[in-house]
Amino acid sequence: MYKRIEVFYKDELPDPLGNAVRSEIAAFGFPGVTSVRVRQVYIIFGNVGENDLDTIAKKLLVDTITQHYQISDFELRILDFGHHVVEISRKPGVMDPVEQSVLKALRDIGISIDGVKTAKKYLIDGNMSKEAIGSIATRILANTKIEEVFIYPETPNYDHGTIRYSFKKETVPLLHADNKQLEEISARGQLSLNLSEMRAIQNYYKLIKRDPTDVELETIAQTWSEHCVHKTFKGIIEFNGEKIDNLLQNTIMKATKELKKPWCVSVFKDNAGIVRYDDQYNICFKVETHNHPSAIEPYGGANTGVGGVIRDIMGTGLGGKPILNTDVFCFGIPDTPQDKIPKGVWHPKRIFKGVVAGVRDYGNRMGIPTANGAIFFDDRYIGNPLVFCGTVGLIPKNKCQKEARPGDLIVVAGGRTGRDGIHGATFSSAELHEQSEQISGGAVQIGNAITEKALLDVLLQARDRGLYNCITDCGAGGLSSAVGEMGQDLGALVNLERVPLKYEGLSYTEIWISEAQERMVLAVPPEKEKDLLELFKSENVEATIIGRFTQDKVLRLFYNAHLVGEIEMDFLHKGIPRLERKATWHRPTFEEPSLPDKEDFGADLKKILSSWNICSKEWVIRQYDHEVQGSSVLKPLQGLCNDGPGDACVITPRLGSGKGIIVSNGMNPRYGDIDPYHMASSAIDEALRQIIAVGGSLEQVALLDNFCWGNTNKPDRLGSLVMAAQACYDIAIAYGTPFISGKDSLNNEFITDKETIVIPPTLLISAVAIMEDVRNAVSMDIKEPGSLVYIIGLTRPELGGSHYYYIHGYKGNNVPKVDAVLGRRIMNALSLAASKKLIRSCHDCSEGGLAVAAAEMAFSGGYGMALNLSAVATEGSICRNDTLLFSESNTRFVVEVRPEHQVQFEGIVKDIPYGLLGKVIREPVFTIYGLDNKPVVNESIYDLKEAWQAPLRW
Known part of the structure; x- marks a missing residue:
């Protein structure tokens, strides 16, 4: 009724x-x-x-x-x-x-x-x-x-009934299956396991002389998924005549190991990386992807993406407090005609709006500021959007280590378990296609931020009272991954019927692998059971004992006293066969344009400013709360009207302290079409120069990597991944910036009946830096007429992958490269100048080059500029105005300095390339004079700003 x-x-x-x-x-x-x-x-x-x-x-x-x-x-x-x-x-x-x-x-x-x-x-x-x-x-x-x-009236009747479940222990006929049958079992069960892995599982069960139960096979699939175990990065790759045994260890992790930074507290072994902050607290940082779920259900996929990475911080060490969210999105072109949308794909505009709403709602409701991010557009993201969500946390120094112990009770706390999120980990390890919505709809999760906020508050109390020994979140794989990982060296016994459910009808397998949100798993000493359960009850947060950790290194699953699963932990975590793959990469050649070096580039500048990847993202940013927790120093929108594009955010994790952190990111997928090595190098350089632009330094900077690639079973895709990873090692070593965490998301492809749409090789680099005095923070908007305007760094004829070429329909070949030796000198000099308060404003040159960076500074501050390209420091002779205006060479900055600080500032930068471009003027006119001293840009700052703001004024 x-x-x-x-x-x-x-x-x-x-x-x-x-x-x-x-x-x-x-x-x-x-x-x-x-x-x-x-x-x-x-x-x-x-x-x-x-x-x-x-x-x-x-x-x-x-x-x-x-x-x-x-x-x-x-x-x-x-x-x-x-x-x-x-x-x-x-x-x-x-x-x-x-x-x-x-x-x-x-x-x-x-x-x-x-x-x-x-x-x-x-x-x-x-x-x-x-x-x-x-x-x-x-x-x-x-x-x-x-x-x-x-x-109405076609479907007027509703079925509000519930699903009933009658217990039956299920087994999978694996022992006598041939290769074809093994592959069919994997495909039918959405296990995303290859034939070699299925045969390894078959051999294990032949040894113990029985078929696996359904829950055992699901547990192995979740644990062995690309999403959870990163088997491509950890495999054996033959590339350029050499064998790389574990790409991750030989590039990303190798850089960190060789740098040996004493302030790296915990790297690559917990839910997030941890770095030293002050005498009492450390900082933890993690960035995750939630791509496939967001393609299927944009709101829910993004909503639970940010909810999941928040739980990563809650499950780091004995629990961190989330203090900042970041997000980076990649979408198809928003104005794509409907008849160009592949079957089974949402329109990019709908995905865009759904993803933004999902991130907005979760972060705002959790009371966590979202203060840093970026958005990229490319028609190749149309079938497979990318959703990167990151969270920074504050954690006491004495709460950074954890370990479950034999006899500890297994407690699941927070939200209840439902059917949402089934096969999420394995779903994320496969390509998408037009039937994904029907086959994998159950992999979509829907979040409840209010539940997670209550869980966070009570967990911090329990942490400070020492009521548990270990904690992790239920992310990919649900309880199977959380309990399996915590009990890897111990063993565990779990009673699945004890798990609190949202509704009736879940089978024991669904309970075990569900990725329902807002759940954490704790290892609780028996003597602290009463105190912990009373605390959770007092805060109206559900906590239930579902088992205990043992010491026989066996995972045992029971449902109403029936043994439904029994797997040796060693096989579960070490039995996966190593992938062996070949990788190739050959540099492509694109048409090199011959564009006229015309007299007026104002129209080009406005077209670049209004391009999807450069235009204002204010419509998105305004939906996020930047002020909650009261720690924001430098926010994403800056300037006279608080609408200019900031380079990085600055916050003070501990209110009342002058110490802070800077968070930035770097990414440019367009460069990867030409050369993935230089694409990765440029991403690191961009993340670092954003830190420098806001007044930071390279003294203590940690990096995070997020690789999103296509199907790496294909040698060319894998080769570009190897190139990018090698660049990460080289540039991190050169800049002295270790990696502390990362994540990869592979198989980001969409298969249609006509073609396979492959995302561009996409590497997001996130950076966190410690800032000793937030009073030295520098914003990007120009401040006063009469100030001097400098360009710092070396400009090269590097228009390959640039927005200037893009608006004219070209890619080019001469992609921006990184000279990290020179780059480090440039960044150190600017850091010194900022610490002496010699810099009034600063903006890094990135997409669109010098012209875009200077224009953004001008219209954000509300004043004009009069600049001259003849002052630009170049490598060799550059005789084209468009190259000087729009080259996207790395490690360059536009800097505003008061006239009275000219001598002191130039004394600091005298040994690095720089040029005095001109001045800030009171009139709202943006003028750039070319090499012949004739204006090549002469535009109202209001017209430039309108071009920049108009595209996403939704």
């Missing part, structure tokens, strides 16, 4: 959600809609009286000033006739945070119900055909991977 409460805006008031939906419908090519009104529907299960329903509506659900409500036991009312009626609700098993909140609120006010389900009803007016309404419902209003669509 159930009743419906429908909540909606009063007729005389506008419906803001309805108006937004109407605009979205029009934007997607359905102009006939005249009005949309939206109703929030709450379906209340149980024998609930009218008085209680009124109480529920008035106390919890309705703003009585602006809204009405109606109670009924009918799906659709006569009132709805005359409209096109579409109702959207979550599919069974898909997490809905609103439902959880309503249930908790009802318990708080003493009303008991059997359950609640939510839906949204859209009343659409306009001259629309049934086909058009169906398209609107499935393409705009709903995500059919996770939501059910009901269109």
